[in-house]
Amino acid sequence: MTPTADGWIEGAPVQWTRGRIKNLIASATNGTWGDEPAEDGSDVRCIRAADFDRVGRRAKVDGAPLRSIDASSLRQHLLHPGDLILEKSGGGEKQPVGMAVLYEGAEKAVCSNFCSRISPASEVDSRFLTYVFAAAYGQGLTQSAIKQTTGIQNLDAGAFFSSPWAYPESEDQRRIADFLDAETARIDRLAKHDQKLLGLLGERRKAVIDHEVDASSRLLTKLFWKLSVLRDGTHQPPPRVDLGVPLLTARNVSGGDLRLTDLDTHVSEDDAKLLEKSLRMMVGDVLLSVKGTIGACAVAPAGFPRSVLDRNVALLRPLPEYSSEWLAFVLRSTGLQDQMRISVTAAAQPGLPLGVIRELRVPDVPLSEQEGRVDRISARCREIDQVVDRVKRKGSLLSERRQALITAAATGQFDVTTASGRNVTDGVSA
Known part of the structure; x- marks a missing residue:
C-alpha cells in the first residue's frame, strides 16, 4: 500500500x-x-x-x-x-x-x-x-x-x-538506489517495447485505410464536387467567456474522434448566434484541422454538444452521394495527407487554405462501394483499437507499479536486500 x-x-x-x-x-x-x-x-x-x-x-x-x-x-x-x-x-x-x-x-x-x-x-x-x-x-x-x-x-x-x-544511512541509501535503478530500468524496457508496439499498430491502422482508399482510386475527382459546404470558422474570434457555447479549435480534432474533454474555451450566447448565422455545425460534418496538426479530421457525431468553429478548423459537408465516414477515411489516407502536406502555405504559421482543399483529388466511387469499404475499415480498426487499449492499460499499470515501487523502497516499506531479483512486473502483461 x-x-x-x-x-x-x-x-x-x-x-x-x-x-x-x-x-x-x-x-x-x-x-x-x-x-x-x-x-x-x-x-x-x-x-x-x-x-x-x-x-x-x-x-x-x-x-x-x-x-x-x-x-x-x-x-x-x-x-x-x-x-x-x-x-x-x-x-x-x-x-x-x-x-x-x-x-x-x-x-x-x-x-x-x-x-x-x-x-x-x-x-x-x-x-x-x-x-x-x-x-x-x-x-x-x-x-x-x-x-x-x-x-x-x-x-x-x-x-x-x-x-x-x-x-537511512548513506550505505543503505546507495543500496536502495542501486535496487531502484535496476528495477525501474526493467520496467522502462517493457514500456519502451510497448511504445514501439503502439507505433506498429498505428502503422497497421494506416495501412488498412490506405489499402481500401487506394483500391478505390480508379477514378478521381475534385473534392469540391463532392461537397455542399466548404467553410472555415470565424477569423475574428469574439471575446472568450467562462461559461457559454464551446469554441471548437484544431486541438479538438484528432485521429477519428472529437475530444470532448478539451472543450474549455467558450463564447457568449449572443456571439455564438451571430457566428451560427453563417456556419452551423451539423451531425455528419467532417471537421479538418487547417493549422497546427494539419490534416487531422473527425466526423461530428450525433449528440455532440452545440459548438462554433474557430478559423483553424474547416467544415466539409459532403453531398448525400458521398459518405461522411468514407470522406474522413479518405482524408486520413497517405495519398490525401501527402496532397495536403505539399500544398501547405509557406507562411510564418503554415496553414491549409480552402482553395487547396477544394482541389484535392478523391476517389469517385458509388455510395454502395463507399459503405462496404467503410465497414471493412471500421471492423479492422476496431480489432486494432482493442489491442491498443490493452497495451495502454498495461502501460498504465507499469507506470503505477513503477511509482509504487519507488515509494515503497524510498520509504523503507521493504528491505531491498531481500527484494532483489523479485519480478516487479508480475501481473503486468498484455
Missing part, C-alpha cells in the same frame, strides 16, 4: 533517522535565464522543465538552449553532477509543478529561473535523493505546497522542504 504524506514514518525501519526533507539537502539555489547566446564558444546549456525526462527523472542536456551567463553568475549557478533540478514554477492541471530530476552531465550547464538547483547534503546519495523527491511528488507533498497565481503554479519550496521524512 502506498503510504500517505507522512503516516508512513512511524512504520519506517527503526534505524532510519526521523527528520525532514531539508535534512537531505545542502543548498537550494534559484536558477538563471541569462542573456541571449554570445555565440563565441562561451555559452552554456540552460536546462528548463521542458528538458526533463519525467519518467527516468534525469535532465536532458542535449536539447537545452544555449544562453550567455556572466562569470559571476555562472560560479553561483553552475550545475555539478549529482545536483538535482527542481521545477518551482510552471506546471499545469495534469502535470503539477514540483518534479525534480538528476543532473549527470559533464558539460557546463545551469538551470532556468523557473527551477532551483538542489545540492545533496554530505553523505546523501544523489540518486537516493532523486527517488525521495519522486516518492514525495507521488504522495502529493509538492502539490500541497503549491501556490496558484494567474494560472501559474509556484512551489513553496520552504514548505515542501519542511515536510517530515525518514531516511
Whole structure:
C-alpha cells in the first residue's frame, strides 16, 4: 500500500533517522535565464522543465538552449553532477509543478529561473535523493505546497522542504538506489517495447485505410464536387467567456474522434448566434484541422454538444452521394495527407487554405462501394483499437507499479536486500 504524506514514518525501519526533507539537502539555489547566446564558444546549456525526462527523472542536456551567463553568475549557478533540478514554477492541471530530476552531465550547464538547483547534503546519495523527491511528488507533498497565481503554479519550496521524512544511512541509501535503478530500468524496457508496439499498430491502422482508399482510386475527382459546404470558422474570434457555447479549435480534432474533454474555451450566447448565422455545425460534418496538426479530421457525431468553429478548423459537408465516414477515411489516407502536406502555405504559421482543399483529388466511387469499404475499415480498426487499449492499460499499470515501487523502497516499506531479483512486473502483461 502506498503510504500517505507522512503516516508512513512511524512504520519506517527503526534505524532510519526521523527528520525532514531539508535534512537531505545542502543548498537550494534559484536558477538563471541569462542573456541571449554570445555565440563565441562561451555559452552554456540552460536546462528548463521542458528538458526533463519525467519518467527516468534525469535532465536532458542535449536539447537545452544555449544562453550567455556572466562569470559571476555562472560560479553561483553552475550545475555539478549529482545536483538535482527542481521545477518551482510552471506546471499545469495534469502535470503539477514540483518534479525534480538528476543532473549527470559533464558539460557546463545551469538551470532556468523557473527551477532551483538542489545540492545533496554530505553523505546523501544523489540518486537516493532523486527517488525521495519522486516518492514525495507521488504522495502529493509538492502539490500541497503549491501556490496558484494567474494560472501559474509556484512551489513553496520552504514548505515542501519542511515536510517530515525518514531516511537511512548513506550505505543503505546507495543500496536502495542501486535496487531502484535496476528495477525501474526493467520496467522502462517493457514500456519502451510497448511504445514501439503502439507505433506498429498505428502503422497497421494506416495501412488498412490506405489499402481500401487506394483500391478505390480508379477514378478521381475534385473534392469540391463532392461537397455542399466548404467553410472555415470565424477569423475574428469574439471575446472568450467562462461559461457559454464551446469554441471548437484544431486541438479538438484528432485521429477519428472529437475530444470532448478539451472543450474549455467558450463564447457568449449572443456571439455564438451571430457566428451560427453563417456556419452551423451539423451531425455528419467532417471537421479538418487547417493549422497546427494539419490534416487531422473527425466526423461530428450525433449528440455532440452545440459548438462554433474557430478559423483553424474547416467544415466539409459532403453531398448525400458521398459518405461522411468514407470522406474522413479518405482524408486520413497517405495519398490525401501527402496532397495536403505539399500544398501547405509557406507562411510564418503554415496553414491549409480552402482553395487547396477544394482541389484535392478523391476517389469517385458509388455510395454502395463507399459503405462496404467503410465497414471493412471500421471492423479492422476496431480489432486494432482493442489491442491498443490493452497495451495502454498495461502501460498504465507499469507506470503505477513503477511509482509504487519507488515509494515503497524510498520509504523503507521493504528491505531491498531481500527484494532483489523479485519480478516487479508480475501481473503486468498484455
